[in-house]
Amino acid sequence: MPAKFVLASLLLASLSxxxxxxxxCIASDIHWNLLAFGFNGKDYDAGTQDSWTxxxxxxxxxTQGRPPFDGSNVTCYLSQFTNAIYFMGAxxxxxxxxxxxxxxxxxxxxxxxxxxxxxxxxxxAILDHDxxxxxxxxxxxxxxxxxxxxxxxxSTPKAWNDVQKVDWDTSSYQPTVALGQNHIFFLGVPGVNxxxxxxxxxxxxxxxxxxxxxxxxxNMHGKTASIFKDEGVQTQFIYVPDDGSATYLLDVTSNTTxxxxxxxxxxxxxxxxxxxxxxxxxxxxxSVSYLPIDATNEGANSNSDWATVSNxxxxxxxxxxxxxxxxxxxxxxxxxxxxxxxxxxxDNGAAVLNVGRWVWSAVAxxxxxxxF
Numbered sequence: 001m002p003a004k005f006v007l008a009s010l011l012l013a014s015l016s017x018x019x020x021x022x023x024x025c026i027a028s029d030i031h032w033n034l035l036a037f038g039f040n041g042k043d044y045d046a047g048t049q050d051s052w053t054x055x056x057x058x059x060x061x062x063t064q065g066r067p068p069f070d071g072s073n074v075t076c077y078l079s080q081f082t083n084a085i086y087f088m089g090a091x092x093x094x095x096x097x098x099x100x101x102x103x104x105x106x107x108x109x110x111x112x113x114x115x116x117x118x119x120x121x122x123x124x125a126i127l128d129h130d131x132x133x134x135x136x137x138x139x140x141x142x143x144x145x146x147x148x149x150x151x152x153x154x155s156t157p158k159a160w161n162d163v164q165k166v167d168w169d170t171s172s173y174q175p176t177v178a179l180g181q182n183h184i185f186f187l188g189v190p191g192v193n194x195x196x197x198x199x200x201x202x203x204x205x206x207x208x209x210x211x212x213x214x215x216x217x218x219n220m221h222g223k224t225a226s227i228f229k230d231e232g233v234q235t236q237f238i239y240v241p242d243d244g245s246a247t248y249l250l251d252v253t254s255n256t257t258x259x260x261x262x263x264x265x266x267x268x269x270x271x272x273x274x275x276x277x278x279x280x281x282x283x284x285x286x287s288v289s290y291l292p293i294d295a296t297n298e299g300a301n302s303n304s305d306w307a308t309v310s311n312x313x314x315x316x317x318x319x320x321x322x323x324x325x326x327x328x329x330x331x332x333x334x335x336x337x338x339x340x341x342x343x344x345x346x347d348n349g350a351a352v353l354n355v356g357r358w359v360w361s362a363v364a365x366x367x368x369x370x371x372f
Contacts, residue, residue: 195216
């Protein structure tokens with residue numbers, strides 16, 4: 001094969017894995033089994049933390065009602081009261097919908113959602129533990145979406161509601177939001193000193209005017225994940241700045257911060273999830289790794305290091321399929337897949353749509369240069 005075609009193939013293959021990882025998502029059920037969705041057209045149960053480095057994850061793929069995972073910025077959230085996982089951006093053809101995976105019944109359904117003025121292409125969201133309400137930042141405003149206690153969709157569309165505007169300069173703000181003690185923490189806010197955050201108190205719908213200091217953390221965009229408890233609200237969250245310089249563990253009760261090991265993959269496009277005892281990273285190349293944590297033992301955390309979740313496959317692009325699942329159907333899943341999946345190409349109009357278009361354009365130019 002001529003060298004120029006080899007180069008073009010390598011360029012396309014490299015892009016494919018990046019797009020795929022943004023179309024995948026990791027979460028857990030309430031028993032802290034690590035679940036991976038949209039991995040090569042399949043979904044997996046990797047089990048509890050003691051099994052992540054041995055054997056193979058269980059295939060739990062079912063096509064009935066399952067979204068295609070063809071979006072470019074899929075996000076997922078565990079509803080601890082219902083043992084359900086809510087997905088945003090998992091279907092490029094229905095970007096407003098929220099897909100629900102009932103982790104007990106292993107079934108899928110799709111909840112229709114009215115966006116109103118909410119813009120999912122520039123948003124950052126959390127799912128409040130006690131109320132099961134989404135709160136999200138979008139375009140300078142805070143929005144809410146009440147999921148009640150849904151573990152399956154109902155026929156009445158949900159709606160995003162405008163709660164209030166924030167009081168800082170939002171012209172260049174990229175949202176970094178975290179949940180702790182029924183508060184929303186905004187990181188990387190313009191004009192806020194490094195080490196501090198802005199806070200929105202959910203139960204009083206109140207944006208605190210003064211920043212809250214947490215210690216030595218940078219004031220930049222990054223990714224977060226709230227650390228679950230077996231019972232009660234989350235009181236700690238991790239924050240990884242885009243430069244991947246460290247993993248910060250913030251305690252919202254003591255307003256203190258622990259500095260933990262940096263991820264093995266310093267990846268600004270990575271996503272994170274946390275159980276009660278681990279922080280898990282899904283990198284943009286599709287690999288999964290984890291950092292063991294102890295919410296009550298700072299000494300143990302300082303000695304902890306990242307390791308690979310080896311029983312999961314790397315998330316690489318799924319082959320396009322003409323199959324499609326029922327939007328409201330349910331199905332069972334087990335160790336074997338119940339049928340062909342409806343995964344297609346990995347591209348969508350979520351938070352990185354414009355970036356995605358730019359990347360595809362850049363790659364097209366590189367491929368063209370390689371060929372001609």
